[in-house]
Amino acid sequence: MHDNKRQIPDFFPESAAIITTYKCTAHCKDCCFDCSPQESDTLTLEEIKLFIDEISKMNSIKSIVWTGGECSTLGKKLSEGIAYAKSKGKVSRIVSNASWSKGIEKDKKYLSKLKENGLIEINVSTGDNHQQFVPIEKVLSVIEAAVSIGLRALISIEKTKFSKFTIETLKANSTYKRIKKNDKEGLLSILSASWVSFNNDSSYEYDEESFIEKKDGCNSLYNTIALSPEKDVLSCCGITVRYIPEMTLGKLSQDSVTVSEMYNRQKFDFMKQWLFAEGPLDILSQVFEWDNTIKIPKFVHPCQACAYIFQSPEIIKVIENNYTSILESVTKKFYQKINFKSTFREKLNAQVDLES
Ligand code: SF4
Numbered sequence: 595m596h597d598n599k600r601q602i603p604d605f606f607p608e609s610a611a612i613i614t615t616y617k618c619t620a621h622c623k624d625c626c627f628d629c630s631p632q633e634s635d636t637l638t639l640e641e642i643k644l645f646i647d648e649i650s651k652m653n654s655i656k657s658i659v660w661t662g663g664e665c666s667t668l669g670k671k672l673s674e675g676i677a678y679a680k681s682k683g684k685v686s687r688i689v690s691n692a693s694w695s696k697g698i699e700k701d702k703k704y705l706s707k708l709k710e711n712g713l714i715e716i717n718v719s720t721g722d723n724h725q726q727f728v729p730i731e732k733v734l735s736v737i738e739a740a741v742s743i744g745l746r747a748l749i750s751i752e753k754t755k756f757s758k759f760t761i762e763t764l765k766a767n768s769t770y771k772r773i774k775k776n777d778k779e780g781l782l783s784i785l786s787a788s789w790v791s792f793n794n795d796s797s798y799e800y801d802e803e804s805f806i807e808k809k810d811g812c813n814s815l816y817n818t819i820a821l822s823p824e825k826d827v828l829s830c831c832g833i834t835v836r837y838i839p840e841m842t843l844g845k846l847s848q849d850s851v852t853v854s855e856m857y858n859r860q861k862f863d864f865m866k867q868w869l870f871a872e873g874p875l876d877i878l879s880q881v882f883e884w885d886n887t888i889k890i891p892k893f894v895h896p897c898q899a900c901a902y903i904f905q906s907p908e909i910i911k912v913i914e915n916n917y918t919s920i921l922e923s924v925t926k927k928f929y930q931k932i933n934f935k936s937t938f939r940e941k942l943n944a945q946v947d948l949e950s
């Protein structure tokens with residue numbers, strides 16, 4: 595599609611995500627990356643360091659999310675990678691399933707080492723599918739350990755209409771209640787996130803309130819840059835990114851295009867500008883306005899809608915045939931959002947400078 599080449603203000607991503615491996619200690623039904631103990635794709639420490647070196651050339655990135663698969667399967671490489679990120683001025687957050695828990699004291703020791711190296715937050719996922727592999731006791735042991743050593747902690751719970759384990763189940767758990775009571779600094783938070791299937795042979799039902807309606811543009815695009823276990827540099831870390839080839843910017847390599855160059859090239863991509871400015875649901879509404887024979891299902895996650903757009907040749911054709919009519923207005927919104935974010939960041943940085 596036509597590249598929208600105009601003078602674009604200088605802007606860079608604020609965070610990075612390292613999808614360290616597709617190997618996982620669990621094999622949850624409908625995992626978005628289809629991770630399992632049998633998967634072996636894993637980044638080496640050298641590749642991780644190369645990516646950190648590359649993103650460090652863009653001074654804007656302050657934090658890294660380490661995810662997977664199960665990032666703890668990296669063993670010492672995880673701790674060393676987090677320490678390397680810290681040496682480059684970046685703090686870290688990990689996303690885990692807590693399968694590595696060996697009881698509160700050992701969990702504290704493990705997390706203390708990561709904290710010393712630069713970890714500031716841990717997110718643990720749980721719910722009906724996760725608990726087939728990792729009991730809630732392990733999740734709560736890790737969370738209690740994290741909070742007791744001063745780490746921010748988040749429990750993310752799978753949600754469908756018929757989920758057995760819910761936020762209410764968690765809130766009624768006596769260990770959870772104790773952790774919450776002792777959490778004087780308010781480090782622990784919980785959320786429920788719609789559990790989505792990408793396989794045709796399996797689907798879930800949702801409460802009406804779970805279906806998303808029009809939203810702002812995508813805030814991951816242009817804000818996050820990610821690395822996959824196959825060494826692909828990605829435009830975002832959305833749950834469907836593996837299903838959208840357009841989100842792959844290139845291969846991480848010492849000898850070819852830099853990550854910063856890859857990032858800059860996509861600034862001229864009209865579809866990404868549109869996703870960033872208005873989001874996939876607004877794009878689908880516009881497509882329907884152009885051609886009301888196009889079927890638009892309901893979605894519980896914006897990345898599902900995004901994948902639906904890119905995987906539908908019919909929708910892409912409608913966009914190709916009509917996009918010039920909205921090019922000007924989308925470009926304007928794209929600039930407005932970029933400028934708003936830049937101004938906001940400058941103000942925030944100025945405030946931090948004053949306070950430090
Ligand atoms: S724990 Fe997470 S990464 Fe592992 S299989 Fe389950 S959903 Fe996938």
Ligand code: SF4
Nearest residue numbers: 812814830832897900
């Ligand atoms: S909506 Fe699309 S661009 Fe945004 S995070 Fe999801 S997959 Fe990535």
